[in-house]
Amino acid sequence: xxxxxxxxxxxxxxxxxxxxxxxxxxxxxxxxxxxxxxxxxxxxxxxxxxxxxxxxxxxxxxxxxxxxxxxxxxxxxxxxxxxxxxxxxxxxxxxxxxxxxxxxxxxxxxxxxxxxxxxxxxxxxxxxxxxxxxxxxxxxxxxxxxxxxxxxxxxxxxxxxxxxxxxxxxxxxxxxxxxxxxxxxxxxxxxxxxxxxxxxxxxxxxxxxxxxxxxxxxxxxxxxxxxxxxxxxxxxxxxxxxxxxxxxxxxxxxxxxxxxxxxxxxxxxxxxxxxxxxxxxxxxxxxxxxxxxxxxxxxxxxxxxxxxxxxxxxxxxxxxxxxxxxxxxxxxxxxxxxxxxxxxxxxxxxxxxxxxxxxxxxxxxxxxxxxxxxxxxxxxxxxxxxxxxxx
Numbered sequence: 001x002x003x004x005x006x007x008x009x010x011x012x013x014x015x016x017x018x019x020x021x022x023x024x025x026x027x028x029x030x031x032x033x034x035x036x037x038x039x040x041x042x043x044x045x046x047x048x049x050x051x052x053x054x055x056x057x058x059x060x061x062x063x064x065x066x067x068x069x070x071x072x073x074x075x076x077x078x079x080x081x082x083x084x085x086x087x088x089x090x091x092x093x094x095x096x097x098x099x100x101x102x103x104x105x106x107x108x109x110x111x112x113x114x115x116x117x118x119x120x121x122x123x124x125x126x127x128x129x130x131x132x133x134x135x136x137x138x139x140x141x142x143x144x145x146x147x148x149x150x151x152x153x154x155x156x157x158x159x160x161x162x163x164x165x166x167x168x169x170x171x172x173x174x175x176x177x178x179x180x181x182x183x184x185x186x187x188x189x190x191x192x193x194x195x196x197x198x199x200x201x202x203x204x205x206x207x208x209x210x211x212x213x214x215x216x217x218x219x220x221x222x223x224x225x226x227x228x229x230x231x232x233x234x235x236x237x238x239x240x241x242x243x244x245x246x247x248x249x250x251x252x253x254x255x256x257x258x259x260x261x262x263x264x265x266x267x268x269x270x271x272x273x274x275x276x277x278x279x280x281x282x283x284x285x286x287x288x289x290x291x292x293x294x295x296x297x298x299x300x301x302x303x304x305x306x307x308x309x310x311x312x313x314x315x316x317x318x319x320x321x322x323x324x325x326x327x328x329x330x331x332x333x334x335x336x337x338x339x340x341x342x343x344x345x346x347x348x349x350x351x352x353x354x355x356x357x358x359x360x361x362x363x364x365x366x367x368x369x370x371x372x373x374x375x376x377x378x379x380x381x382x383x384x385x386x387x388x389x390x391x
Contacts, residue, residue: 013081311368
């Protein structure tokens with residue numbers, strides 16, 4: 001087999017066009033923390049890409065007997081790639097993904113380990129069981145949380161944990177979409193049922209309303225060090241600092257943290273206006289967006305005044321519509337005629353729709369630049385999908 005044919009076979013095995021749907025997981029997770037993407041975010045993206053491709057190679061290795069009957073043109077049953085080579089690639093990519101995550105800190109490695117375990121469990125044991133779609137959804141949600149955990153930093157303090165867990169609602173939204181698409185994909189080779197496409201359409205409508213409506217808010221860490229708003233209007237509460245003083249690592253605008261490098265900043269426990277958080281001293285300043293709340297020890301936490309401007313509202317709405325359009329149209333066709341070709345097209349549309357969904361989630365948490373960067377991946381994914389199938 002020629003070198004060109006070999007490269008194409010590996011591109012088909014690894015579903016290379018689907019790679020464009022992966023970076024948005026980490027970027028949406030980073031946006032949910034209220035911090036700008038940093039070098040640890042890049043490590044999370046690299047880890048996600050490796051683990052995603054490991055899952056692709058392992059999937060075809062595990063399904064090689066089934067594919068010999070239903071999809072004989074795939075690289076393994078057609079003989080273009082040997083099964084041991086696919087398994088070796090899956091193992092090597094998993095190791096690479098875990099190594100990259102470890103560079104971002106132990107919390108990131110823990111999330112990446114859970115993600116890798118879920119991927120291998122899905123491909124080897126759970127895929128054809130009722131738990132299969134839930135396992136795939138869990139993997140995608142963990143991928144977003146990997147980006148949040150890496151961006152928040154390697155520390156185990158209250159601030160880092162609060163920022164990372166602020167990404168949970170975004171992870172849940174992405175997992176819900178993944179669950180719906182995975183249920184549809186279970187019938188892509190046989191077709192014959194409109195139930196799954198209709199359920200996926202309902203999920204798409206609900207998520208479109210979720211990410212497109214409401215107010216844009218950045219998750220912030222208030223004077224008590226707790227993330228008090230996750231960007232979806234769900235409040236989180238935890239321990240409060242006595243006397244209304246700022247906690248260590250507080251990211252509230254105007255509050256001070258231990259180790260602040262800003263001129264005129266106050267010492268630990270101070271809430272003087274003009275001081276910077278520990279995150280800003282390390283290049284982890286929040287991405288520009290609606291203002292975070294301020295507080296003083298005398299007055300307590302001030303009410304949030306962040307109001308989305310027209311541009312942010314328009315961006316969020318446009319991305320929500322892009323998500324709906326990408327996912328809903330092929331699902332509607334598959335619901336009307338659940339044949340294998342239309343069902344496969346619906347699955348492909350659902351995979352590509354992850355990009356505008358990730359972008360909308362980033363915009364929903366008040367990170368328009370991250371949202372635009374994520375959305376810019378969609379044209380490339382669409383173009384390469386014409387050459388190599390994503391399913």
